[in-house]
Amino acid sequence: MYKLNDTITAISSPSNDHRVIVRLAGPQTLDILGHICTSFVADKTGITTCRISDINLDAIVYLFRQPHSYTGDDLAEIHLWANQAITEALMEKLLSLGARTASAGEFTARAYLNNKIDLAQAEAVNEVITASNTFQLAAAENLLAGRLGCLSKTIRESILDLLSRLEANLDFSTEDIAPANKADIIAKLNETKSQLKDLLAGSIRSESTLDLPAVGIAGTPNAGKSTLLNKLLGRQRSIVSHQRKTTRDVLTGELELPGCRCILFDCAGLLTHAETILDELAQQAAIEAIRNAMVVVFCVDISKSDWAEDIAIRRLINPAHLITIATKTDLLSEKGTAERLSKLKSLFGCDFLPVSAHSDTGIDKLKAEITTRLITTTSGHTKDAVALTTRHRQSLNNAIHDIIQAEKEIKAGSEELAAMMLRTAYNQLSNIEQHNIDEQVLDRIFSRFCIGK
Ligand SMILES: Nc1nc2c(ncn2[C@@H]2O[C@H](COP(=O)(O)OP(=O)(O)OP(=O)(O)O)[C@@H](O)[C@H]2O)c(=O)[nH]1
């Protein structure tokens, strides 16, 4: 499907940007530039300013000659300040001169097919584009820098080493491997298996970069959840009233935090007993949403005189990350707030962050706490994590499985079968950077990209 011998073009800047970047790559690039630009002469740096006669505008053209370009062929980036109509006129001109509209991810597909980057790095381009927080971005950049390819290459080399030792044994000996040798090979196999497991464990699920993490606001009815959601989002997303059970549905909004984004949701107040069918349905929706949340902000109304209901519903939820907050602190004096905070601490066994959506108290601290929890959860605590796609995980898991089988075969004395399993494990890992991967897989990978990348 991917042709390499024609010239492709696409707008590669965001649609809401007045600075437009048009990419052009392929053998006709220079010819086309010669047609559209008056006096086109690229200097040694490959950067030139020229007038595009058809649209009567000046543009900066960056020319990268093959093979020293992103795609590996002649590539130009035309930068100009233009509106949509002018940009469309330019695109039409490029197409009339023989360029073809690039499909999603086709520039990166060319880079891959021209051996400029390996497949893992190509996928990383997309991960960088879709990353939703700084840690996911760092993990995607690690992937882009070829770290996964590098790590899998080191592991492949140890498999090759083991394979050569096994095969030497098969070729030159009619007897079983000596026990000392056998123990050594098994130890090496275990080491390789651990390296693969570490790689998986320390990685970030890059699929999750496509879905923003969910942060839920939970608590009893009237705890001030909807008021808090509206405050954090900065708009009236959820209805607020002094009546209990005002919120029935799960209501969401996108929350921009420093360094990351998340989906914040409000839901029905949790109950110990559902009285009506409507209560029951609202509870089910709330519990389901809270179960899927990465972080839960648990609200307790500090102005209440009895927290028995709050204590009971706290037991209903068990999220990985819980932030406990005391709401409506504006209703108490400073001294009263301090006294009740320590009472809440002794009742619930954890600290409460004092918050008031009415007076803005604690809102910035809450945002910072949510950010910290999200980053801790998505980073797995490592800066060196690599973002792995489903395809990478599959290859790594298959390789681990093959190594376990190889170990079993060695223990059972069938070195020939063990060698076969190791060869399969080796091939699984080669898949990660594979160059002869079939078209359908390539299609699936690059179709997730946006046009122009
Ligand atoms: N003084 C004060 N009142 C608040 C604050 N936050 C919420 N309230 C009031 O508390 C009442 C309940 O607020 P909601 O935000 O609707 O509470 P909720 O937890 O969403 O309630 P349900 O949807 O019924 O579960 C309303 O009358 C709010 O005005 C606050 O920070 N200070």
Ligand SMILES: [Mg+2]
């Ligand atoms: Mg509500």
